[in-house]
Amino acid sequence: MKRIAGLLVVILVLTGVLWAQNAMLINGAGASFPYPIYSKWFGDYSKKDTTVQINYQSVGSGAGIKQVTEGTVDFGASDGPMNDDQIKAYTDKHGSGILHFPTVLGAAVPTYNIPGVSGTLNFTPEALAGIFLGKVTKWNDPAIAGPNKGVNLPANDIVVVHRSDGSGTSYIWTDYLSKISDEWKSKVGRNTAVSWPVGLGGKGNEGVTGLVKQTPNAIGYVELIYAAQNNIPYGTVKNSAGVFVKADLAGVSAAAAGAAKEMPDDFRVSITNAPGKAAYPISSFTWLLIPEKFSDAKKRDAMKAFLKWALTDGQNQVESLSYAKLPKTVVDKELKAISKVQ
């Protein structure tokens, strides 16, 4: 009995402590790709403004869109923009719209394991589409060998590896393939998970990497940050200007800058295959999904202040975590758009 009483006291004290912490709590949920930078941002921001505490669950883009639509969180986050149906579902439920704010950039890179080939391979869009459609089946196919003169490519069968879990990386990859190949667009399309024409599925970046490393003659795609942090070799991809670009942060930012000229007002834009000589073609924004109307004015102001900070001071931190910065033109446009949040 005494023990139970003791336990009750402890629980009461703990609840009291949590109660006393009167910082305003803002809850968000969504994409896992930007989680490292978001958690750094939210941590740093709550030190700057101690009255605000932002919680973020990295449950995945799909779940983020679902939760913000259902109103169980204050904001969402996604690696792919919400489609028109999803926006309509949100508007029907809440009577007001939802806004997209790009925060950082990511990219997907092709990684491969061919016995006897150690150099960096060049991939044309046609080669990538052919390989992932199951039409280019041998490594010495002219589509691959053409831009790789001097590399001794074997006549082995290609083993394709893709993500098995729904993911933003797959979204970027299939979005790119949909843009450069009509056949891919009509047969497979773009999504976080698709019906892959060929290949094995690996769970997560680490699963894909593991399969590619272990399986001779394999090709897969992984998130750029993951490849950079784990020293995974990857190939270059030919961009829309005809230049073979090896993905790096500058190339990804260049893709965003190339697309910025035609940036729509709602920021729902795909920047795969973007124009510009330096642009890496398989790049994408990741977005915060912010409701247009907040019922709580204090929460709204805190959210707006945070957004402003993330787009300005916050951008200086992103490269230390291997994310690509937003180009200035996009930041300026977003700062103006913050006033739409009411």
Added chain:
Amino acid sequence: MSTASTSVSSAGPQSGSRSLVSRLRDGDEIARIITFLFAASVVLITIFLVYELWRGSVLARTKFGLAFFFSSFWDPNSDQYGAWPFIYGTLLTSAISLLIAVPLGIGAAIFLAELAPPKISDSLQFFIDLLAAVPSVIYGLLGVFIVVPLMRQYIQPALKGAFGALPLFSGPPFGVGYLTAGMVLAIMVIPYIISVSREILLGVPRDQREAALALGATRWESTWKVVVPFARTGIMGSIFLALARALGETMAVTMVIGNTPTVKASLLAPGYSIAAVIANEFSEATGDLYVQALVELGLVLFLLTFILNGLARLLIVVTAQRGGGMGNV
């Protein structure tokens, strides 16, 4: 347990004069109510689970109907969902795992219970219990780093060399696939079979063994012809426990099965399982129908487990009637 409860309830009317308060004060009544609630919660949770799965899959159920079970096409983009590749993969990998694990597990249990010196038996039991408690992701890593390369480099080429003409062993050796998943599952469920079967065998009364020995049976004859048949319902129970784990295993399977929703006759081909696809796709699933199709897959897995468990009960009842034995130990 059952005798205790009947004696309490039969004592009830006689001591009817005792007030509820005094019965409560004794603690018997309180204990009875509390433990009853605990027991009832199991049933409630099951009902709630089925209800939620049923309710959460209404769109998918009405749209696809029975075709959901037989369609092999799974495409979130065109919103077409069929469960057959996943059902097939789940059943096939579980069957492979039992084919490997049952003889090994029961053999080991017989050694530990009947033939090994008690000291060795007890210390080995410690390791077996340890193995049973290892998280499945560890077995998955073991699969990825050891079983998959072994399969690709040695076992699958050897199988293809020997039986390559059969469709069962055709196709390129990727390393991952049904057979690999079945083998990793076998490694995972063996400890269950050994541990439970050993306890059951140790529970067989001494007189059974002594009677067999007195009739002139050898040690092995008494074990194989008397002790094992006596314990068979319990051993079967251990196998179904293993099957239940194999059906629902998620992490280890998704790491080695290849995650490809196709139906292939070849054991070397990559496949998919129900639990693996739910774990893989649920968090990023957008669109109501997509989510509901995944929930319906959960319902299908529940149904599979339910049917197989029902069959297991039936089998146990049938064999118990024929052989007497120890009933449900």
